[in-house]
Amino acid sequence: MSDSVDASPLIGAGEPPAFSVVRSGTARPNGREIVFVCDHASNRIPAALGRLGLDERHLLDHIAWDIGAAAVAVKLIEWLGGRGVLGGYSRLVVDLNRSLRDASAFAPISDGVLIPGNLGLDESAKAARAEAFYWPYHHAVDRALDDATSSEATPVMIAVHSFTPRLHGIERPWHVGVLWDKDPRLPLRLLAALRSHRDIVAGDNEPYSGRHPADFTIDHHAEPRGIAHVSLEIRQDLIRDEPGQRRWAERLAEVLAEALDTPELYRPLPAVGLGPDESGAGRRRVPDVRGTTAAAVGGGGVR
Numbered sequence: 001m002s003d004s005v006d007a008s009p010l011i012g013a014g015e016p017p018a019f020s021v022v023r024s025g026t027a028r029p030n031g032r033e034i035v036f037v038c039d040h041a042s043n044r045i046p047a048a049l050g051r052l053g054l055d056e057r058h059l060l061d062h063i064a065w066d067i068g069a070a071a072v073a074v075k076l077i078e079w080l081g082g083r084g085v086l087g088g089y090s091r092l093v094v095d096l097n098r099s100l101r102d103a104s105a106f107a108p109i110s111d112g113v114l115i116p117g118n119l120g121l122d123e124s125a126k127a128a129r130a131e132a133f134y135w136p137y138h139h140a141v142d143r144a145l146d147d148a149t150s151s152e153a154t155p156v157m158i159a160v161h162s163f164t165p166r167l168h169g170i171e172r173p174w175h176v177g178v179l180w181d182k183d184p185r186l187p188l189r190l191l192a193a194l195r196s197h198r199d200i201v202a203g204d205n206e207p208y209s210g211r212h213p214a215d216f217t218i219d220h221h222a223e224p225r226g227i228a229h230v231s232l233e234i235r236q237d238l239i240r241d242e243p244g245q246r247r248w249a250e251r252l253a254e255v256l257a258e259a260l261d262t263p264e265l266y267r268p269l270p271a272v273g274l275g276p277d278e279s280g281a282g283r284r285r286v287p288d289v290r291g292t293t294a295a296a297v298g299g300g301g302v303r
């Protein structure tokens with residue numbers, strides 16, 4: 001099931017909307033809702049932007065999208081219940097997981113590939129892309145979180161990404177990475193559940209750190225609300241095709257179901273101290289509890 005948005009000059013007739021909303025037919029138990037987000041779900045470039053001057057092969061590569069991530073996210077939504085918001089266009093048009101002030105929001109180069117359509121972009125061109133693709137997506141995430149919030153419970157937010165198995169000549173051994181920063185509640189449960197499977201190599205803030213300052217979606221939506229959250233990174237060679245997507249969605253659904261089965265996650269961080277009257281609309285900065293576990297800030301690169 002999809003919601004659409006108003007047509008924009010950058011989105012032609014017959015082209016998909018800036019985002020899609022997926023809702024599960026499976027009800028969540030006890031009002032314990034989940035909101036999935038998949039910033040880099042699509043490699044589509046709107047016809048109005050040509051191919052940003054890129055060859056087809058570059059648009060199929062990891063620089064354009066998170067290969068396999070959308071398919072895994074949709075299966076997780078189906079099986080675990082909840083809802084999700086998926087980006088409708090390539091991260092090369094505008095990266096939904098960046099502040100618009102960040103230079104990499106409109107990447108002029110990615111993993112050594114020059115993006116001709118992003119060279120010398122002026123402010124009005126950036127603003128047009130932000131209006132057509134970026135804000136509609138983030139407003140949809142806000143609405144999904146609002147809709148999933150009740151007077152009894154706040155939702156859990158799960159971001160689904162995938163990562164290239166090799167970057168800058170370095171192989172990455174992890175099957176799945178658990179990225180987190182200030183709120184350890186869901187990440188530590190999930191890491192424990194993953195590590196109970198000896199054949200799964202799980203990264204704690206690997207191959208990227210959830211403390212990377214460039215991340216936007218979690219920082220902008222989950223942290224101010226104080227809701228439990230995590231970013232998942234899945235290695236792309238494992239989920240390139242449907243059998244792999246199904247296998248890893250099944251494995252992740254199993255460990256997520258285990259990690260998500262505790263009432264503590266469906267309340268804003270206790271230290272935030274939201275009262276019962278405020279739990280629905282409350283948006284406060286969460287206290288900085290980093291340092292409760294050690295993890296280094298990771299490097300940049302294509303994330």
Ligand SMILES: [Zn+2]
Pocket residue numbers: 039040066160161162303
């Ligand atoms: Zn991503």
